[in-house]
Amino acid sequence: MDKDTGIEQLTSHWSNGLHIFLQLKYCSFINDECLKAVFMSNMNFFKRYNNLRGMTGTIGDKEERELLTLEYDVDCFELPRFKKYRFKYEKMKEIVCSSEREWYEKLIEDVNEKMELKTNKMNNNNKEEINNNKIQLEERYKMLKLKIEKTTTQLNDEFQKKSSIDKRMKTFKEMKNTLLNRKIQNQEDYDDNDDYSHQNEICEININQVKNEFDDINETIIDLEESLNLYKIQESDLIKNIQNYELLLNTENSVDQRRAVLIICENIVKLEKISLQVRKEFQHKGNKIYTYDRAYRKFEKSQLNCGDIIIATNIAGRGTDLDIDKFLERNGGLHVILTYTPNNLRVEKQAFGRTARAGKRGTGIYIVYDERKSNNCIPNLTIDYLSDVRNENEKERVNQIVTKSFHKIKIEDELFGKFDVFKNELNKIIERKYLNLKENELKENYFELQIKSLQNKWAFWLNNMEEKLE
Structure with missing residues (x-):
């Protein structure tokens, strides 16, 4: 287990006999020296x-x-984004703290700011944006309904063809059985006559031809059914999203206006310390708090809601897709706090890339602790310097x-x-x-x-x- 990230290193072994020694010590299965x-x-x-x-x-x-x-x-080369990138880095609020106490205070302060229940109404720009999104979804819904109707019609036509083929198959099989019964009943008459063989061959050809048609029809039906099921799933999602937008426009004052926050920690030890401080401050306020510190543990939520707080090691920054609901999107999306400076730009982008996905809004900030600032080694330590x-x-x-x-x-x-x-x-x-x-x-x-x-x-x-x- 990587003590920093919580990632299981199943294929890693200690070298020079250490791995085998530990296996002997704990009476576990012994692997060969790697x-x-x-x-x-x-x-x-x-x-x-x-x-x-x-x-x-x-x-x-x-x-x-x-x-x-x-x-x-x-x-x-960089592939252009399909949708506008709407991430906003809060440069004016970034900070390098000189003590752990200050670090925790600044973290809590930033989370508190994102969890404040605001009572202000939506401005006209927000209303217009939400209404435009709703109109776009309604247009997509109309086009999808046409696809569903067309696919349903095609599917019904194919089922009718299949029914017709079934009847033809049944007819040819009955003809074959009739020929066989006639041969059994009139064995002497068929012994020197090619008539039975000829007619039976024609029946076999027809049956094989119908079988091929039947297989083709079945493949077409399977493809159409898969398409129809996909369209219906998309239809259900579109209806849900349109209803959410309508709810946003009609109940703007009663909607929860908090953000969701993801705090990314350098290692499990720091995660546990920050988690303790965050739970102490927000547990009693009704916020749902989640920790994500082991790669083998499945993340508990498929969709983030207003007021959610996630504290994780950087495994949350490695491909984890944190979906957000429409209310959270309206409030500004997911806010990411990076509590340390990663070893390279790639990991930094992965971390901040957990928010503002697929054209949605999101924000991020650095709030880090560096002991060099406390002992006056580098008194004016900044995020730019660390970067x-x-x-x-x-x-x-x-x-x-x-x-x-x-x-x-x-x-x-x-x-x-x-x-x-x-x-x-x-x-x-x-x-x-x-x-x-x-x-x-x-x-x-x-x-x-x-x-x-x-x-x-x-x-x-x-x-x-x-x-x-x-």
């Missing part, structure tokens, strides 16, 4: 393809893109990958290629030399075990060369 013997790096795997195409939500900064271009000879340092460190990390890691990976791939050729040659020699030996002259699987022993020696040698390769 050594690289047969492997292929991700880099070499992708390079085996003649054409590479990929898509990602967060490709990173300039350095990461240049790295991909350098190694894989690919270009990077600049982070970006420089990321550049250095990418440079290390290019100058060291890639070279190491390439050498390992080359060494494995040579060992693989040697092993295959050795197998051929063994087959030629000992092909004529009687089975009882050698123990079962003798050569197979010898090759595995050789492979183990190679793996241990490669493990011992680790430092030199680095």
Whole structure:
């Protein structure tokens, strides 16, 4: 378990016998020592393809893109958004705190601001926006109703065709049975006559033809039924959304006007501390508070509502789609508080990308604690300064990958290629030399075990060369 994020690392093992030692200590199943013997790096795997195409939500900064271009000879470009990006970063409120106490106070203060029950009415711009959205959904609903009617008609026509085919099939089968009964009853008359064979062949041809038509009709019916079910699901969603917009326009004063807040923490320890402070402040106020600290736990809510507070490690920033209802969208959407500066721009974008999705509104802010500000090492510490340092460190990390890691990976791939050729040659020699030996002259699987022993020696040698390769 990654102690920072709560992600289960099921395929990871401690090296140099530590993993096996712990398994012995806790009387659990013992795995073999993990050594690289047969492997292929991700880099070499992708390079085996003649054409590479990929898509990602967060490709990173300039350095990461240049790295991909350098190694894989690919270009990077940004695909334009289908809908307007409506995220707003609250630059004026960002802060680097000098103590944990100040940090908790600022976090609570920001959440409190988003949870205030406001009584002001919607302005004309908001009303116009909601009404325009409602009109667009109503137009989509009309078009969808036409699709449903057309598909239903097509489906009924196909069922009629199927019924007609059923009758034809029944007729041909009855003809075949009649021929068979006549042959049984008049065996002598049919012995030297080709009439039965000819008529039976015609029946078989007709039956097979009808079967093919029947299969085609069934495929068409299945496709139409799937389309109709999809249209009806879409219809149900559209009706619900139109009703929500009508409710927003007609009951503007009685609607809950709170926001929902997502607080993203650096690790589980900090999550538990922040969660304690947040629950102390908001539990009794009727807010629903959720923690998301283990990747294997399914997130409890499919849709966020007004007043919800989620406290999570950065696993909430990795592809988790936090849907919001129409009332929350009207109030400004989900507000994201990032409580630490991530190691790179890509993770930052993932975190703030939990809000303002698919053209919806949303806000975000940095509220971080850095002890260097408290002991006067850097008294005027700012988010911009932390971001600049982070970006420089990321550049250095990418440079290390290019100058060291890639070279190491390439050498390992080359060494494995040579060992693989040697092993295959050795197998051929063994087959030629000992092909004529009687089975009882050698123990079962003798050569197979010898090759595995050789492979183990190679793996241990490669493990011992680790430092030199680095």
